[in-house]
Amino acid sequence: MNILKLIPKYTLVIGLAMMSSCNDRLDEVNINPNGLDLSKANPNLLMPTVMTSAAMEYLKLGYGDVGGVAQHIQHDGWHEGVNSYGWGPQDWTAWYNMLRNNQLMLERATTIDSKFHMGVALTMKAFVFGTITDLWGDAPYTAAITGAKVDGTVTPVYDSQEVIYRGIIEDLKQASAHFATKDNSAYLTNYDVYYAGDASKWQKFANSLLLRYYMRISAKLPDVAKAGIESIYSSGIYIKLPSEDAVMNYLGTTADLSWPGAIQWDAQQTNFRRIKPAQTLVSKLLSNNDPRLTVWIAPVHCQWVADESLTVPLDEFIRKDGVIQTGIVSLTDIQYQTQIKAGAKFTRHYNPKLYTGTGTDAINTGLYVGIPAGMRQPDFYNRNPTTGQVVQNQHVSQLADVYRGSTGGILKARLMSASETSFILAEAAQKGWTAGTAKEHYENGIKNSLTTWGIESKYAAYIAEKNVAFNNSLAQIIDQKWIASWTVGTEAWFDFRRTGLPALVAGNASTENVLPVRFNYGDNELNFNGSNADAAINKLEVTSHSGLRGKNSQWSKPWLVQGTGKPW
Template identity: 25%
Template sequence: MKIQKIGATLVLAGVLAAASGCKDFYDVNKNPLSPTATSLNTLLPVAQVSMASDLGDNVGGLSQYTMALMQQLYNTRGIGNFQQTGGSFGFPWSDLYSSMLVNNELIISQGTKEQQWGYVGIAQLQKAYVFSQMVDLWGDVPYSQALKGVDNIAPRFDKDVEIYNGSSDGSVQSLFALIDEGLANLNKSASNPGLTKSDLIYNGSPTKWARFGRTLKLKLYNQIRKTNSNATVISQVSPLLSADLMGDGDDFELAYRNTTNPDNRNPGYITDFSTNPENRIGRYFYEDMLAKSDPRMPYYFFNQVALAGPPVTQQDYINGPFVTVRPGSTGQYTSSASTASFQTVQGLYPIGGKYDDGKGGKTGTTAAQGKAEAPQRMLTYYARKFTEAELQLTVFNDVNAARAALVEALNASFRKVNTVATNDGSPVMTAAQITGYINRVAPNSQPITNSGPLDRFDRTHDDPTTAVPNPPYRPTTLEEKLEVIMYEKYVASFGYGVDVYTDFRRTKHPRIRVSQQVADPSRGLLPDDGGTQGNGVFPHRLYYPTSDLILNPNSPKTQKDVNSTIFWER
């Protein structure tokens, strides 16, 4: 499949992209195609659009790859069946460096010269965020010597742990120190011309950017918590937990608009609501939500098959109106041509598709059109609360505080879906639906795994896979409580897969089902029903682009083994 950059979105900010397409990072450093000097208010939106696109849920975006790894999506690129090569991730890697990070670095250097500290602080926080995401996916990456243009055309690959924590010799600045610099610069007085209009995320609000920066620090400390003692983690996160962090309305996200000339639509919508949708929905992801009666389903998924329509046949997997292809399926009905008119696709919430009213409709036609305005979420308020729930449970050993944070995370995630629905003009979930899901207790005829998150958090059946008329309940263990937190975060985060993939490798939660050849229960990888064939292993990291390993003499000489872990994984 041809991967192309959704460059038209840049017109939303009134600028032209300096570079697009699949370019090698080192070629760009030799002859940068981005301007060496331009106004800061034209550079900022270019960096932000590239960041959202390269990390997000669209063709070539890293969230689609990682959502496939986590069995939320399946597409023809094979990553959901654990196939990756040195060419799999060349586009997002290249574009993050050559478009996002190059322009972002120009903001830092030029903004510093002009003493436009608002721009500088924002760019430093964006740099810390993007590099943290790249380390989480690839491990060692060019960082301290990168983005210097002709002054260094072959930057070294810094160690993942040193990018996070800094090097002992001071040559590698830690991400935490970079965040602190950004926060300090946001506090400096400056005129910041054009910032309110050019900042597509927070409209130039230093308060919201500072909340994001502090929340990002909390997120990163939590991600590396297993590399430190609990006492150290407590000393790191306690000041942040009592600080001014992201709240409702502070989500770190990029908005889109329903215009086609220029095309400012959500780029994930452009492909999945075409006549040949890119992505199918993971079977077990869908069916777990179905078993739990999750009211978010019509916002998450759009069934092209009408609920009351004639039954569908000759498809790889069918469950009522739900149609999909299983990753690594051994069935005969797996071709994209035969499934395009029937497959369930991503819906309103992740990509601005159509709310599923049960009437069905073929994507790419007037019967199935959405506004394509759903934002690309990256770091949200509800993710912050899930992080707090994890920290309270695993580090502070405070079950009550963890439960309270979980409740707020759940409510915030539902509010977010309702916000997207309201903006779309679609029906919203009622308070009764939301509380019904959160507080639901499974009838005795159903497994406890189908009950609501609070019931699962508080207690579980001795055999959670079996329904018993009068089940002997027992208090959940810490790991079982963590499974509830991470499962709910997994579901709430649909549409941004990078952190879902990172969370799974860090915690081994939530448990997901994969081909039996790939299954490893010790890692949270449970076997499926045997109807699929795995091709490879579930990776601890992504492959580097082969071209960059060849072009850069300071790169690793060979690919890192996908079984080798990122430093924070224990």
């Protein structure tokens, strides 16, 4: 649904005021004191602030640094965080700001006994805390909102991941029970930007998050996970169709409220251009004849052509419809778009007998080309003659034109989907748990994904592909779930972390030869809550890859993967 149409202007102003008042200290309340009487706040007014903030931050992860770890995307400029995981300390301020607003919503909902708003607040609390502990590890939980003040600084103690995950599960159970009453009498139209006040869909969302977190802890607490997933499956109340997905459309009214990289707010289009598909994903889509390829990824502007009649190793200039364009090594993105739409075809020739480049210097003649993961100089890839960020790499695919937009269509922040729940149940069934048949859920996961991207008519042909037809392996289930998690790279990363699948490999630019498993605790915590942060850091498992950062490293293992032998 479109939140620009749904949220009254005064509500949006209040929400933006609350977001703009964020402060890096946990003792600052994220509410405009002049805009709202906190003792009388209507929980409806708080819903859009919490929901839009959570959706946008979650999308930024999967479309940014984490999308790079999942090897869905790579950057060819300002690429260290995405391509090689050169992360420093990362603060979680934005997530805890959401929790303070959400806590106020929960308290007001409890005061007025609104089952619907209590359910929403508990669901969002679980989602936000789940994201925090998924990313960092141990974190402030039971004392996160109030904390104990020492010399004016909030210093909440950290809870273990196990405590947090168990708390998340209990909150989601309680939320589901509230939604089961179907009582949304306190809800005012136009404030729910996910489900428009539909308690039944919210219950499916809450139960689907339960499926997610049960599977997340399945290696550490298998009995809890098994019983939980079997119970949710037995209830039949979870997201089954893409029309039930938890999604948010973008407003598109400002850069901050638009799809990341929207060219409307970037005259040079550099933010859009630096986001490239990863070759890992492109190769998988090509090998499977995957119809999602053309939905997500654009053809190269100028395709390499092998030509043994060429008397030099490489054409110096591009060719238009086979004719050398003397003096022109490339066109701008806009020039290419205009002429290609008019029917022109651009190529550049090379002689494979004379050109001897190997490895990342080898020429990729494909129509769809991604950047290999973790390259040291990704803007040079595939013999790009226009390195840097002024002109795009004509020999590497950009994302599909739809991702130049600000809002509408498939440009949604997706928190939970029918495709994800199907693959979770497929994995559960493959483990032998009582959750239906793995084959049916696996095929539903693929069908739901294709439907999400508007190509459901391609399902029959795709499911018959040799590498796609079900073979009852966990590797295949996770492989397809990884593909389907496009723009939700967090889930792909977390699945890789607990299973080692798909078998992703770090590139040469990474300081370690394996993928990271967490974010580093941020400077705010280290500086202002040092004793509690240090206690959490000391519980991390230092590995041979932790490197110079020591325990607080993206390669130190949190509780969730300690003792599992995963992902490496």
